[in-house]
Amino acid sequence: xxxxxxxxxxxxxxxxxxxxxxxxxxxxxxxxxxxxxxxxxxxxxxxxxxxxxxxxxxxxxxxxxxxxxxxxxxxxxxxxxxxxxxxxxxxxxxxxxxxxxxxxxxxxxxxxxxxxxxxxxxxxxxxxxxxxxxxxxxxxxxxxxxxxxxxxxxxxxxxxxxxxxxxxxxxxxxxxxxxxxxxxxxxxxxxxxxxxxxxxxxxxxxxxxxxxxxxxxxxxxxxxxxxxxxxxxxxxxxxxxxxxxxxxxxxxxxxxxxxxxxxxxxxxxxxxxxxxxxxxxxxxxxxxxxxxxxxxx
Amino acid sequence: xxxxxxxxxxxxxxxxxxxxxxxxxxxxxxxxxxxxxxxxxxxxxxxxxxxxxxxxxxxxxxxxxxxxxxxxxxxxxxxxxxxxxxxxxxxxxxxxxxxxxxxxxxxxxxxxxxxxxxxxxxxxxxxxxxxxxxxxxxxxxxxxxxxxxxxxxxxxxxxxxxxxxxxxxxxxxxxxxxxxxxxxxxxxxxxxxxxxxxxxxxxxxxxxxxxxxxxxxxxxxxxxxxxxxxxxxxxxxxxxxxxxxxxxxxxxxxxxxxxxxxxxxxxxxxxxxxxxxxxxxxxxxxxxxxxxxxxxx
Numbered sequence: 001x002x003x004x005x006x007x008x009x010x011x012x013x014x015x016x017x018x019x020x021x022x023x024x025x026x027x028x029x030x031x032x033x034x035x036x037x038x039x040x041x042x043x044x045x046x047x048x049x050x051x052x053x054x055x056x057x058x059x060x061x062x063x064x065x066x067x068x069x070x071x072x073x074x075x076x077x078x079x080x081x082x083x084x085x086x087x088x089x090x091x092x093x094x095x096x097x098x099x100x101x102x103x104x105x106x107x108x109x110x111x112x113x114x115x116x117x118x119x120x121x122x123x124x125x126x127x128x129x130x131x132x133x134x135x136x137x138x139x140x141x142x143x144x145x146x147x148x149x150x151x152x153x154x155x156x157x158x159x160x161x162x163x164x165x166x167x168x169x170x171x172x173x174x175x176x177x178x179x180x181x182x183x184x185x186x187x188x189x190x191x192x193x194x195x196x197x198x199x200x201x202x203x204x205x206x207x208x209x210x211x212x213x214x215x216x217x218x219x220x221x222x223x224x225x226x227x228x229x230x231x232x233x234x235x236x237x238x239x240x241x242x243x244x245x246x247x248x249x250x251x252x253x254x255x256x257x258x259x260x261x262x263x264x265x266x267x268x269x270x271x272x273x274x275x276x277x278x279x280x281x282x283x284x285x286x287x288x289x290x291x292x293x294x295x296x297x
Numbered sequence: 298x299x300x301x302x303x304x305x306x307x308x309x310x311x312x313x314x315x316x317x318x319x320x321x322x323x324x325x326x327x328x329x330x331x332x333x334x335x336x337x338x339x340x341x342x343x344x345x346x347x348x349x350x351x352x353x354x355x356x357x358x359x360x361x362x363x364x365x366x367x368x369x370x371x372x373x374x375x376x377x378x379x380x381x382x383x384x385x386x387x388x389x390x391x392x393x394x395x396x397x398x399x400x401x402x403x404x405x406x407x408x409x410x411x412x413x414x415x416x417x418x419x420x421x422x423x424x425x426x427x428x429x430x431x432x433x434x435x436x437x438x439x440x441x442x443x444x445x446x447x448x449x450x451x452x453x454x455x456x457x458x459x460x461x462x463x464x465x466x467x468x469x470x471x472x473x474x475x476x477x478x479x480x481x482x483x484x485x486x487x488x489x490x491x492x493x494x495x496x497x498x499x500x501x502x503x504x505x506x507x508x509x510x511x512x513x514x515x516x517x518x519x520x521x522x523x524x525x526x527x528x529x530x531x532x533x534x535x536x537x538x539x540x541x542x543x544x545x546x547x548x549x550x551x552x553x554x555x556x557x558x559x560x561x562x563x564x565x566x567x568x569x570x571x572x573x574x575x576x577x578x579x580x581x582x583x584x585x586x587x588x589x590x591x592x593x594x
Contacts, residue, residue, distance in 0.1 A: 159456055160527070160534070162541035164548070222530065226523050230457070233519065237457070244459035251461070251548050 001195070003236035010202050017199045021053055021187050028173045030185040035140040036060045038182075040130055041086070041094070043079030043208040045200040046145030048086050050188060052205055054143065055090055063087050063094040064133050066126060069106020072213040076106075082208040095137060097129045103282050104289070108214070113288035114281055118214045121281060128269060128278035134182040146186040149193040152238045153223040155245055160223075168252035170245075179261045179270040190239065192231070193224075298492070300533035307499050314496045318350055318484050325470045327482040332437040333357045335479075337427055338383070338391070340376030340505040342497040343442030345383050347485060349502055351440065352387055360384050360391040361430050363423060366403020369510040373403075379505045386503075392434060394426045400579050401586070405511070410585035411578055415511045418578060425566060425575035431479040443483040446490040449535045450520040452542055457520075465549035467542075476558045476567040487536065489528075490521075 001007070008016055025031055037054055041047040041063045055061050065083040070076045080096070087094035100106050103125060110125075111118040134142050151170070158166040176183040188196055200207055215221060231237050259272035266279040275283075298304070305313055322328055334351055338344040338360045352358050362380040367373045377393070384391035397403050400422060407422075408415040431439050448467070455463040473480040485493055497504055512518065528534050556569035563576040572580075 160538055162538070162545050164545060222527075226526070229523070230519075241457055241459070248459050248461060251551070254548070254551060 003192075003231070003239060014199065014202055017191070017195070018053060018057070020190065022057065024172065024190050025185075025187050028171075028185070030143075030173055030187060031059060031141055036062070036138070037141045037143050038062050038064050038095075038130075038134050038137060038139040039143045040064050040066075040126070040145070041083045042066075042145075043082035043086075044145070045197050045205070045207040045209075046147055046188060046193075048082070048145075048205050048207045049196055049200040049203065050143060050145040051086070051092070052090065052203055053199075054187070055092055061092055062137055062139060063092060064130060064137075065094055065096050066129055067096060067098040067100070068122060068125075069098070069100045070108060070213065071106070072108075073210065075210060075213055078210060079208045082206065085206065095133055097133060099125055099129075102129060104286055110281065110285045113292075114284045116281070119218055122214070124277055124281060128267075128276070131180070131182055132267075132269060135180060140176070140183060142182045142184045144184065144186055145188055145196070147188045147191050147193050147196050148238050148242060149224050149227065150220075151186065151189050152227050152242050153220045155242065156223045156227060157219060164252050168249065171249070172246075177261060177270065179263060180268075181261070181270045189242070192238065300489075300528070300536060311496065311499055314488070314492070315350060315354070317487065319354065321469065321487050322482075322484050325468075325482070327440075327470055327484060328356060328438055333359070333435070334438045334440050334482075335359050335361050335392075335427075335431050335434060335436040336440045337361050337363075337423070337442070338380045339363075339442075340379035340383075341442070342494050342502070342504040342506075343444055343485060343490075345379070345442075345502050345504045346493055346497040346500065347440060347442040348383070348389070349387065349500055350496075351484070352389060358389055359434055359436060360389060361427060361434075362391055362393050363426055364393060364395045364397075365419060365422075366395070366397045367405060367510065368403070369405075370507065372507060372510055375507060376505045379503065382503065392430055394430060396422055396426075399426060401583055407578065407582045410589075411581045413578070416515055419511070421574055421578060425564075425573070428477070428479055429564075429566060432477060437473070437480060439479045439481045441481065441483055442485055442493070444485045444488050444490050444493050445535050445539060446521050446524065447517075448483065448486050449524050449539050450517045452539065453520045453524060454516060461549050465546065468546070469543075474558060474567065476560060477565075478558070478567045486539070489535065 006016070031037060037059050039047065039051040039054060039061055041051055043065070051061060051063055063083065065080060067076055067080055084094060099110075103110055105113070107118060107122050107125065111121045114121065130142055151172075155170060157163075158170065172186045172189040174184040191199075227238055261270040261272055263269065264271045264274075264276035264279055266275050269276055269278070271277070303313070328334060334356050336344065336348040336351060336358055338348055340362070348358060348360055360380065362377060364373055364377055380391060396407075400407055402410070404415060404419050404422065408418045411418065427439055448469075452464075452467060454460075455467065469483045469486040471478075471481040488496075524535055558567040558569055560566065561568045561571075561573035561576055563572050566573055566575070568574070
């Protein structure tokens with residue numbers, strides 16, 4: 001690991017990785033000892049490794065899987081299988097939500113009928129369903145497997161587009177709020193994708209190696225490639241880029257007023273508008289299916 | 298030009314390019330009608346095209362060439378020849394400064410003896426010599442041929458490193474100041490390198506096509522490649538990136554206090570410290586040559 005000037009054997013790597021995660025959890029005050037953690041799992045390496053590690057550290061955890069309704073190359077069924085087998089293996093509860101049941105159709109159809117990008121509809125739905133599941137399960141903290149590659153790609157995109165709103169918000173911890181948004185944490189935010197994959201592999205985790213078939217066109221993949229080039233030429237660049245951003249983030253918050261959140265008029269989840277984007281998307285998809293004569297769901 | 302959704306013939310391209318430059322000059326209030334402009338020329342396409350265009354628009358101009366003392370591949374002698382022939386062709390005065398005379402040695406030797414990167418010593422020397430020449434010639438405005446590729450590469454680097462000081466300063470116009478810093482302008486800041494090359498070519502300018510032999514290792518070249526990839530995938534990206542930065546630049550200025558400038562104790566040029574970096578570099582180079590027994594110059 002040139003960025004850390006370290007070469008480690010299997011058992012020391014696992015030990016290093018777990019200590020380093022624990023340090024990030026402490027540094028950003030991600031989890032208090034009494035808090036129960038819901039881990040959002042996709043069946044991939046990042047989320048299963050995170051669940052494995054948090055459960056291993058003794059935190060009270062519950063898994064949450066969303067069946068997105070993506071049939072291409074068996075993506076949804078394969079990923080659900082991996083999530084379920086893993087939950088059984090570690091003997092922890094896995095809560096499952098199905099987008100088709102919740103929203104009337106799978107992500108690809110909703111994307112088509114609402115003319116929104118697939119990744120945008122998917123993100124919107126995940127945020128809504130995750131927060132609702134956390135409320136239903138009485139969980140304090142929502143943990144996701146976002147790694148340094150995810151975080152820097154997102155930061156890079158927001159910077160290239162000078163998206164000041166997002167630049168003021170991105171963080172390894174998003175605090176809970178009074179009207180029902182649960183605390184969100186990213187304990188792997190300091191590990192590269194490679195490092196997490198290595199940990200998952202060495203820990204014997206059976207994860208889905210298949211990428212989401214819709215991710216191939218994602219802009220974030222292009223940004224990841226660029227950042228990988230730069231990391232290769234200057235090891236540790238991603239970590240420095242992310243850390244210095246966090247140190248200077250206040251610059252983007254000064255002029256921003258936080259929108260006041262209130263319960264959505266339809267679903268009761270926190271939103272800054274009358275009816276939340278999730279409910280509007282579901283409504284639009286249903287409208288479209290009535291007009292086209294193909295009932296959604 | 299996909300970013301502009303335009304295809305133009307030779308004469309309309311030249312017309313478009315000149316109108317667009319004039320618009321940038323007006324937008325950023327670069328030159329007042331009574332002001333005399335010194336154009337920093339290297340012999341390359343950007344600076345000669347700029348001189349050609351400004352003289353053509355009727356501004357009172359004088360060229361300024363710095364012989365950097367870079368003998369590799371005949372770089373310095375070739376570039377001086379191009380600058381001199383061009384000045385003769387358009388019948389304008391060209392002022393020449395020689396780094397070896399001014400600093401006691403050429404840029405590569407000074408870089409070695411002061412343990413500073415070549416591009417850093419070169420930039421430092423150019424800034425000093427350019428400003429001094431402008432003062433000596435009684436010129437109000439210093440114009441450089443920096444294009445959109447230069448500006449976005451520099452911005453990109455400052456962003457990747459979160460160099461807040463530079464992020465607060467970068468601009469198509471740097472105002473003059475009371476203690477002798479001349480106004481600096483970049484009238485080509487909205488053109489890509491390709492667009493300037495095309496203008497130079499179509500205008501029949503005989504410029505040096507050779508790059509500085511030291512530029513091959515410059516980080517800015519890597520940044521330019523990355524930005525070229527992104528521009529290719531999203532035409533107009535460079536311009537949007539630069540414009541949105543300029544709109545949001547205030548964010549980086551809020552917490553900064555401008556250092557007070559005063560005359561350098563040695564050379565009298567404006568500096569924020571007792572003895573300016575240029576004088577310190579010259580002193581260090583001379584010291585090194587005395588110690589090593591190889592008199593500089």
